[in-house]
Amino acid sequence: MSMNKERIDAAFGNTPESFSHRLSQTIATLSEKKKEDPVRRYPLRVIVLAAMITMILGAAGTALTMDRGLNWWFQGRWSMETASDPTLVQDIQTHLQSVIPQYSTQSGLAITVEDAAWLDSKAYIAISIRNERAEYEMHPNFNMNVDGFDDDRTENWLWTSKGFGVPEQVMDDPQKTLLLFEDYPIHAGRADGPILRGAWDVTRREDGAVQLIQEIDWDEDSGFRESIEAALAVYTDSDGCLPLFMPFATRTFAQDIYGDYVDYGILGFKVKVK
């Protein structure tokens, strides 16, 4: 079969009159009066959501002090966690380890682990990843269309500290190419070791690193705790460091189009757990 316009057209026959009629009939019913305010950038649902978050925060009255410019993130998506544990955010930031031994599976990777924290007492882990190429601005892919309403929009929107909108309007430097970081579950001890399960969230810090914070599901009944404790016992080295492995991928995004993958592999690194 030669795939051309004529051949495909022939498969569909003529456009039925009823279809053409419905097209013109629908157009005839369109009303100019329904035109929306052209300056409105955000759907109503986003505005309502933002208002609700503001109200919750106002009621909680939580004043958090932290560095790395993550207030906007913690006070938004982390409002429940910070309300129940006011010192959580500060604890994560103060426990960040900046010397991270790394042994990724590929050499020459431009994606590295910048810092990490293991909060054994609160069962949280934080990992920050940096892109070392100046032409890219890296953000987590998770924050693309994070509201789940992308079918209601004509463009993909990114969530950043500047707001939620088309990437070039909310990036730090729109001249750079947006690089989306996709993270996958972290394995403890070995690349095929047990997965750290639990709720997680990820964002871009003010200094440009992408930070992932995960609550470790420490449920006694799940059997998961047993496997992680076994990995901790077997693989923690004499310096008290546990090897962790995080598969990842990055891809570009420009002019509302997802580009091809740029980097992919497994980030191997050690975090002090004792």
Add this chain to the structure above:
Amino acid sequence: MDKDDFAVRALALERSLYCIARSYLAAEADCEDALQNALLRAWEKRDTLRQEAYFNTWLTRILINCCKQILRRQKQEMPSESLPEQAAPTDGDIDAWRELCSLDEKYRIVLMLRYRDGYCVADISRILRIPQGTVKARLSRGREQLRTRLIQEEVIL
């Protein structure tokens, strides 16, 4: 964009909209419903279209979403074995229709957008919201699937 401009652009796209809707939906009435939903939605959201040059890809994407919405509803309402068969259009070329229908949906829509509507890889990527590399791979695999089917049919004949 005013109503006249919207109408001119939508009418120019009529044939393409029909073929795309019909490639997803078996019943002509469903195609018309998807079209109407897409037009109303596009008109309501027209201020979010920042570049009018993207009107065609934008409206096509909305139509595909409306078709998928109808398909999802049908799947919820009736078990899969009761879903209507993808019957050929009454005056269509049966052989060409069978060849198109022999393709997996993900390959069929990419091939149609490329070869019937003439969209470039970047536009198809924008319409379907998939990476350009995936578009290229689906074009290649779709063509390969067609070739394989054709060879199989020739062997049988």
